[in-house]
Structure formats: C-alpha cells, structure tokens
Amino acid sequence: MNKSELIDVVSKTTLLTKREADEAVNALIHAVASEVKAGRRVVVAGFGSFNPTHRGARMGRNPQTGAPVAIAASRGVRFAASAMLKDILNEKVPLPALKPPAPAAKAAKAGKSARSTSKAKKAPRKAAKKARKRTPTKKAVKRTAKRSVKKIVRRIPAKKAAKRAPARKAAKRSARKAVKRVRTRTSSKRAPARKAVKRSARRP
DSSP: OHHHHEEEEEHHSSSOOHHHHHHHHHHHHHHHHHHTTTOOOOEETEEEEEEEEEEEEEEEEOOOTTEEEOOOEEEEEEEEHHHHHHHHHSSEEEEEEOOOOOOOHHHHHHHHHHHHHHHOOOHHHHHHHHHHHHOOOOHHHHHHHHHHHHHHHHHOHHHHHHHHHHHHHHHHHHHHHHHHHHHHHHHHHHHHHHHHHHHHHOOO
C-alpha cells in the first residue's frame, strides 16, 4: 500500500472527502516527523512507537576494496511495534473492526457540502448585486445635486434675502413709473393733433 491508497482507504472508512483525507495523512506525517526531529519519542497506542536514534562518527570499510572509510555522525528513527500490533500479526488477537459512519451522518455531510458549494456559487452574484447597488444611477446623482442646491439656498442668511427683496421691488416700481411717463407724453402729443383734425372737419 502506498500513500495514495492509504488516503483512499481513509476517505472510504470515514466521513472525510479525498482532499480532507489527504490533508489528515499529511498532518499525521508532519507531526510525527517534527517530533522525532526534535528528539522526542512518538507513541501511538495499539500501533507502535517512533524512537529517534543517533549514531556517532566512526570508521568503516569499503566492502569492495576493504579500504577504511570515515563515516560521519547521523540521526535516524527506529519503529517499535506495540504488543497489540504483534498479537494481531501473530493472530492472537483479531483485528478490531472499524465503525462504519452512520447514514444520517453521511447525508448531513453531503447536505453541508452541497450548501457550501451553493453558497460559494451565490457569493459572486451577491457581490455583483451589492456593487450595482453601490454604483450611483443618473437619478440618484440628480437627487443629490438638488439636495445640495437646496442646502446651499437654506444656508444664505435672511439679511441678504431681505436686502435683495426691496431692491427688486424698487426696480419694478421705477420701471412702472417710467412706462407711465412715456404713455402720458405720447397721449399728450397725440391729443392736439386729433383736436385739429376734428376742427378742420367741422369747418365749411
């Protein structure tokens, strides 16, 4: 059995997916290797123990020529099987059966995975909708412009408005007076001419 086959077995006998089983196996290997590298012993009950070893520098011989060869110091690991594993190998104790995952748990796991995939699909759509809502439309821009204009008008002091109102009224009054003057002048000029015409008409 190689590592990929071990991952397949773990995913089949548990509720883990193949990816999750791969991560679990890698996590186990990493934990054991880091502990042994630190010089600590790792014991798995019912399986065995991983014991770090150390061999000092020594002199060896080349098996082909018999010449002496210097061997550097090295570190290693020794696996010691537990008593339970030895009994299982020697058929003294039956191999404990694994508890199969319940069908309800499988269905729940499948439902969760389906929900997670649906949420992952819906997430970009929701983000796009939010972005559309956040982008201002033409109507919104017009509304904000009108509101800003109203705010500016409200901020104008009342004194300025009071000063402007009489000035406008005075201008209107002066314009009306000028129009009346022009009308009176024109009417006064036209009146003698009309009278002269009437007089000439009356004369024989």
